[in-house]
Amino acid sequence: MGGHRRMAMADIRAALENLGFTNVRTYLQSGNAVFGAEPAEPSPLAARIVDALEHKTGEHVDVLVQTAEEMADAAGCNPFASVPGKGIDPQHLHVVFLFDEPSRAQLASLDPPAAQGEQVAPVGRLVYLHLPNGAGRTKLTTAYFERALDTRATARNWNTVTALAREGGGTLTTPDCMARHDAPAPAPVTVRAASRDDNVLLAELGARTFFDAFAEQNDPEDMAAYMAEAFGPDIQAAELSEPGTTFLVAEAAGTAVGYARLRRHPVPEAIPGARRVELARLYADRAWIGRGVGSALMQAALGIALAEGCDVMWLSTWDRNLRGIAFYRRWGFEVVGEQDFLVGTDVQHDLLFARAVASGWPV
Numbered sequence: 001m002g003g004h005r006r007m008a009m010a011d012i013r014a015a016l017e018n019l020g021f022t023n024v025r026t027y028l029q030s031g032n033a034v035f036g037a038e039p040a041e042p043s044p045l046a047a048r049i050v051d052a053l054e055h056k057t058g059e060h061v062d063v064l065v066q067t068a069e070e071m072a073d074a075a076g077c078n079p080f081a082s083v084p085g086k087g088i089d090p091q092h093l094h095v096v097f098l099f100d101e102p103s104r105a106q107l108a109s110l111d112p113p114a115a116q117g118e119q120v121a122p123v124g125r126l127v128y129l130h131l132p133n134g135a136g137r138t139k140l141t142t143a144y145f146e147r148a149l150d151t152r153a154t155a156r157n158w159n160t161v162t163a164l165a166r167e168g169g170g171t172l173t174t175p176d177c178m179a180r181h182d183a184p185a186p187a188p189v190t191v192r193a194a195s196r197d198d199n200v201l202l203a204e205l206g207a208r209t210f211f212d213a214f215a216e217q218n219d220p221e222d223m224a225a226y227m228a229e230a231f232g233p234d235i236q237a238a239e240l241s242e243p244g245t246t247f248l249v250a251e252a253a254g255t256a257v258g259y260a261r262l263r264r265h266p267v268p269e270a271i272p273g274a275r276r277v278e279l280a281r282l283y284a285d286r287a288w289i290g291r292g293v294g295s296a297l298m299q300a301a302l303g304i305a306l307a308e309g310c311d312v313m314w315l316s317t318w319d320r321n322l323r324g325i326a327f328y329r330r331w332g333f334e335v336v337g338e339q340d341f342l343v344g345t346d347v348q349h350d351l352l353f354a355r356a357v358a359s360g361w362p363v
Contacts, residue, residue, distance in 0.1 A: 007031065007057060015052040027164060031061075032156070034167040042067060062152050064097055068168035075165035078158070079121045080130045093158035094135060096127040096142060100151040110148055110290035111327055113139040116299050119188060120292060129155075189257065189292050191300040194247035199237040202247060205256055207231035209283035214343075217320060222344025248300050250284070250293045258284035258293040260301050264310075270337025270352050273312030277305045277357075280315070298331055305357045314354040316341065328353050 009026040012033055016024045022036035037045055042065035049063045066074070074095060080088050101124055102110075112120045118140060119130040127145055131138050135157070142155045156164075194202060207227055215223055229235075239245055244264035250257050261281040279301055284293035305313050316339060317324050333353035341350040 007053065007059060007061060011057050012053065015056050016049065019048055019052055025167060027160065027167065032160060032164055034164060062099070062154065064099055064154055066097070071165040071168045074126055075162045077123055077126070078128050079123070080119065080128060088130060090158045092130055092132050094129040094131060094155055095158070095161050096129065096145050096153050096155045098125045098127065098145070098149060098151050098153050101125045102149045102151070106149050107290060109323065111294060111323065112290060112292060113144065113330055114292035114295045115139065116296070118292065189250055189252050189296045191248050191250050191296050194240065194249050194259070196237065196240045198247065198249060199240055200233045201249070201256055202236040202259060203231050203233045205259055205285070206236065206281070206283070209258070209285060212286045213283065218343055219346065222346045225344035246304060248297055250297050252288065257288040258297055260297040262301055262304060267314060268337060268339060268352060271312065271314045271354055272336065273354070275310045276312045276314055277308070277310045278314055294327055302357060310357050312354050313357050314352065316350045316352050319349045319351050325351070331355065332359055
């Protein structure tokens with residue numbers, strides 16, 4: 001059962017038994033129950049349970065029914081629990097159960113506010129979480145996923161998931177589940193400072209991520225002209241040698257999946273502060289959007305700025321970059337001005353954003 005109201009387990013058990021369900025067992029004081037029913041169709045059963053509980057207690061609660069096989073799948077399909085040798089503490093694992101399966105478009109636009117070390121892995125109607133800093137401090141809440149994926153959701157810790165799966169009598173080893181859900185096992189995202197030897201990598205990654213982000217909204221000739229001026233091994237080699245420039249590379253399993261560029265240089269008049277640093281670029285590879293790359297790069301960039309004594313970080317982004325704007329606002333950036341930006345022959349309208357470096361992580 002989801003929602004914020006705590007219901008007496010005796011009332012839950014009585015309501016389920018009154019519906020004629022068999023072998024009813026409740027689990028701790030956590031809004032979970034295991035029972036037998038025929039036919040085992042989750043949606044109609046959930047509707048009947050909602051009505052029965054509301055009739056008995058006067059309270060409306062969301063109810064999600066999983067078959068024994070679905071619970072066994074949830075327990076056997078955790079990509080974090082199934083990766084050997086990673087030293088992941090099961091106490092830090094959680095599962096968000098979604099009432100509706102998200103579309104590919106919804107997953108592609110998902111950009112979770114993951115803190116350092118946190119990992120997110122959507123698999124079908126489940127979202128697996130690795131929260132090494134604890135569930136009480138994370139921004140990856142049930143409410144976040146309900147808003148982001150436009151559905152209802154309820155979350156359980158890993159001990160509860162495995163206990164319910166065993167109570168249901170399912171088999172917890174389902175080695176093919178990731179393939180069945182078309183979901184690759186995630187790798188942790190790390191961030192390192194780029195070296196001058198990364199010029200080819202940054203040129204290829206920069207061109208690919210910029211094209212993926214903006215090609216559909218721009219004229220092909222303008223895109224080609226801008227990219228010829230902005231990306232190439234020699235161009236990135238010159239940028240890496242530029243005084244006051246730092247490149248960061250995000251990697252997963254040894255592969256570059258995103259990058260960022262910091263610049264210390266003269267700034268527009270609209271930017272407040274005394275020691276200001278520009279976040280000139282921040283991009284994630286398309287396949288890794290929504291998997292914590294942007295947040296890892298932003299945290300690393302803010303950490304560098306703080307260590308160097310900068311008081312304000314600023315950036316410029318196209319006013320039609322709606323995904324980027326939402327991400328920057330979540331990280332505390334506010335609009336402070338505007339400027340033109342030339343893509344080929346197209347004069348575009350950019351918004352200037354800024355935030356205090358030491359103002360904390362996103363709200």
